[in-house]
Amino acid sequence: MNRTELKSKAKDQLKGRWGLAIITILVSNLIINTANIVRPLDFVITISENLYLTLNLISLIFGGVISVGLSKFLLNFTTNREEPQFTDLFSxxxxxxxxxxxxxxxxxxxLFTTLLLIVPGIIVALMYSQAFYILAEDPSKGIIECLxxxxxxMYGYKWEFFVLELSFIGWWLLAGLSLGIGSxxxxxYQKVTETNFYLKLKYNI
Incomplete structure (x- = not known):
């Protein structure tokens, strides 16, 4: 799996469509990672535990359906099977x-594998990293079937995907220096590249 090729393809796919990708992925992150985004603000403003628990509950309840919607959007964005739209997120x-x-x-x-050791937790996360794409492509599939x-x-490709993820660390460091604006x-860029990884795995495209 050629990382440079996957990332170059992502840049080409994003040309002229950055705005759509940015707003859709930003909104998805606000829903899926609400509590994680708000928690650091506790240093600036007081956030009650009840509010934090509520935000965690929102992420838990809506994280799955928004993750599948985001996968649907990204698949449309990278393949043009359908016109990618912001509303894919809620579809x-x-x-x-x-x-x-x-x-x-x-x-x-x-969670349980991470409690044993960090490395097994990472392996499990990598192993199931494609499940939401699979469900987005075929909603008739069952949960266990997707897993x-x-x-x-991912058999034989977990290390390659892990290295692909690590290759974005430099960009995230730069994003940090820009007070998060660069993110x-x-x-x-990372999400579209990850989607190209999935398409390469499944369809060799």
Whole structure:
């Protein structure tokens, strides 16, 4: 798997469409990672534990369905099967409970393996990293089926995906130096590259 090729392809796909990618991925992150985004603000403003718990609950309840919606958007964005739209983010509520179940199972699997050792937790996260794409492509598939297919796809490719993720560290450091503003561009760049990784794995395109 050629990392340079995947990243170059992502840059080409983002040309002229940065705005759509930035706003869609930003909104998805605000929903999926609400509590993690707000928590650092506790140093500036007082955030009650009740509010923090509420935000965690929002992330838990809606994290799955928004993750599938984001995967749908990214697949449309990279393949042009359909015109990618911001509303793709909210297009998967018809499989809300299936997406929720997938989200919870992945979270539990990562949590328990991380409690044993950090490395097994990372391995599990990599193993199930493609599950939301799989469900977005075929909503009729079951939760276990998505997990198993992701595991099969990632067999022999977990290290390559891990290194691909590490290759964005420099960009994230630069984003940090810009007080986080640069993350508006780094995040779409990384997400589109990850989607190209999935397409390469599954379809060799």
């Amino acid at each position: 998967q509520f018809k499989i809300f409970f299936k997406a929720l179940g997938l989200h919870i199972l992945i979270g539990i699997a990562i 198993q297919e992701s595991s099969n796809l 508006l561009w780094v995040n779409p």
